[in-house]
Amino acid sequence: MASGEVKLIGSWASVFVMRARIALHLKFISYEFLQETYGSKSELLLKSNPVHKKMPVLIHSDKPVCESNIIVQYIDDVWNSSGPSILPSHPYDRAIARFWAAYIDDKWFISLRSILTAQGEEETKAFIAQVEERTELLEKAFIDCSKGKLFFNGDHIGYLDIALGSFLGWLRVVELDANHKFLDETKTPSLTKWAERFCNDPAVKPIMPEITKLAEFARKLFPKPQG
Amino acid sequence: MAERSEEVKLLGMWASPFSRRIEIALTIKGVPYEFSEQDITNKSALLLQLNPVHKMIPVLVHHGKPISESLVILEYIDDTWQNNPILPQDPYEKAMARFWAKFIDEQICVAAMKVVGKTGEEKDAAVEATRDLLKFLEKELVGKDFFGGKNLGFVDIVATLIAFWVMRTEEIVGVKVVPVEIFPEIHRWVKNLLANDVIKKCIPPEDEHLRYIKDRMVKLIIKPA
Numbered sequence: 001m002a003s004g005e006v007k008l009i010g011s012w013a014s015v016f017v018m019r020a021r022i023a024l025h026l027k028f029i030s031y032e033f034l035q036e037t038y039g040s041k042s043e044l045l046l047k048s049n050p051v052h053k054k055m056p057v058l059i060h061s062d063k064p065v066c067e068s069n070i071i072v073q074y075i076d077d078v079w080n081s082s083g084p085s086i087l088p089s090h091p092y093d094r095a096i097a098r099f100w101a102a103y104i105d106d107k108w109f110i111s112l113r114s115i116l117t118a119q120g121e122e123e124t125k126a127f128i129a130q131v132e133e134r135t136e137l138l139e140k141a142f143i144d145c146s147k148g149k150l151f152f153n154g155d156h157i158g159y160l161d162i163a164l165g166s167f168l169g170w171l172r173v174v175e176l177d178a179n180h181k182f183l184d185e186t187k188t189p190s191l192t193k194w195a196e197r198f199c200n201d202p203a204v205k206p207i208m209p210e211i212t213k214l215a216e217f218a219r220k221l222f223p224k225p226q227g
Numbered sequence: 228m229a230e231r232s233e234e235v236k237l238l239g240m241w242a243s244p245f246s247r248r249i250e251i252a253l254t255i256k257g258v259p260y261e262f263s264e265q266d267i268t269n270k271s272a273l274l275l276q277l278n279p280v281h282k283m284i285p286v287l288v289h290h291g292k293p294i295s296e297s298l299v300i301l302e303y304i305d306d307t308w309q310n311n312p313i314l315p316q317d318p319y320e321k322a323m324a325r326f327w328a329k330f331i332d333e334q335i336c337v338a339a340m341k342v343v344g345k346t347g348e349e350k351d352a353a354v355e356a357t358r359d360l361l362k363f364l365e366k367e368l369v370g371k372d373f374f375g376g377k378n379l380g381f382v383d384i385v386a387t388l389i390a391f392w393v394m395r396t397e398e399i400v401g402v403k404v405v406p407v408e409i410f411p412e413i414h415r416w417v418k419n420l421l422a423n424d425v426i427k428k429c430i431p432p433e434d435e436h437l438r439y440i441k442d443r444m445v446k447l448i449i450k451p452a
Contacts, residue, residue: 050363070322073321095299095302096294098296099295
């Protein structure tokens with residue numbers, strides 16, 4: 001099961017693709033990274049993910065797996081004897097990790113992205129307030145989950161670290177764009193320290209995109225109105 | 228030895244598909260539980276305390292610890308009680324099961340809700356959009372009794388939302404969103420569900436359910452068809 005060719009359809013800039021890459025790195029899996037061209041979708045992507053037509057898609061022994069958090073769990077399941085465990089071992093801890101990962105995608109990320117697409121100052125301010133509130137919840141979640149250790153998952157990065165940590169590049173881009181810090185030593189001391197540790201983790205560092213490059217890409221994706 | 232039933236409590240609501248799916252899972256596993264019916268229009272202090280983030284049912288409480296979000300709860304149940312597995316054992320099949328469950332909740336459920344209260348062209352478009360999504364599930368059922376294969380599994384439990392909410396309310400909504408001519412496999416699957424003892428036990432009684440939905444639609448100032 002653990003043998004077989006591994007390919008990943010994705011892009012250097014995508015948060016969701018990054019999750020899959022971190023998981024593969026944690027498990028020391030070699031894979032072919034098939035980068036999509038911005039603005040078009042490859043035949044392989046459309047064929048491998050006919051339902052959503054989105055990246056990432058992990059192709060393992062020619063079988064496609066879609067949806068970033070599902071891919072991360074798949075990698076953990078298949079390569080369970082390689083590298084550290086990505087999901088916590090206790091069912092309750094797993095449930096909490098899954099709960100917050102879902103919260104990050106369904107609530108936190110949606111507010112964050114809304115800052116980039118907001119029309120006007122009032123709307124932007126409202127979304128900033130929302131992200132502030134939601135980040136505060138994540139600060140508390142970190143304290144609960146980490147139980148005094150370095151990561152949400154304990155001693156090593158895991159599912160929830162990957163779920164949130166993959167956003168750190170984009171979070172920085174939004175902070176610069178909105179001129180507002182969401183992670184800082186006074187408001188979110190635990191998350192701020194965690195973020196630095198996460199970005200320096202050997203499984204993460206080589207693939208975390210450079211902020212200036214990402215900011216440039218963001219300007220392409222979310223152009224500001226003229227004047 | 229402590230009574231198993233004291234260990235598991237479910238805060239739910241009788242007409243909610245998300246609550247019912249937890250009851251199905253617990254019943255499949257033979258786990259006794261205490262059910263606490265919640266008034267979602269007037270949320271209890273207990274619910275707000277146990278699910279402060281979303282303030283929604285269902286919430287499962289096990290050994291005094293709360294778990295929220297129905298898909299998270301289903302996985303927790305499967306992780307904790309290993310008899311009668313709900314998720315497939317094979318990692319690829321497991322990934323596919325999770326994929327379809329997410330698809331049902333995030334895509335189909337949302338699309339089907341958009342049909343409600345619409346008229347004319349808007350309604351037609353919402354129906355078409357829902358059907359386009361359902362076609363993926365129709366394909367999945369070919370050659371199988373259930374999404375889980377020979378037995379009920381994770382996707383079947385989640386998809387009861389389609390069988391007993393989307394399809395049941397067709398008369399009220401005034402359009403056959405899931406006609407048998409386009410979706411013979413889904414209809415066959417519903418018959419299989421209705422022959423299953425756990426499903427029969429755990430779904431809301433039809434008449435009462437339809438009355439409740441009509442009533443809610445009126446309250447939300449949506450004209451039932």
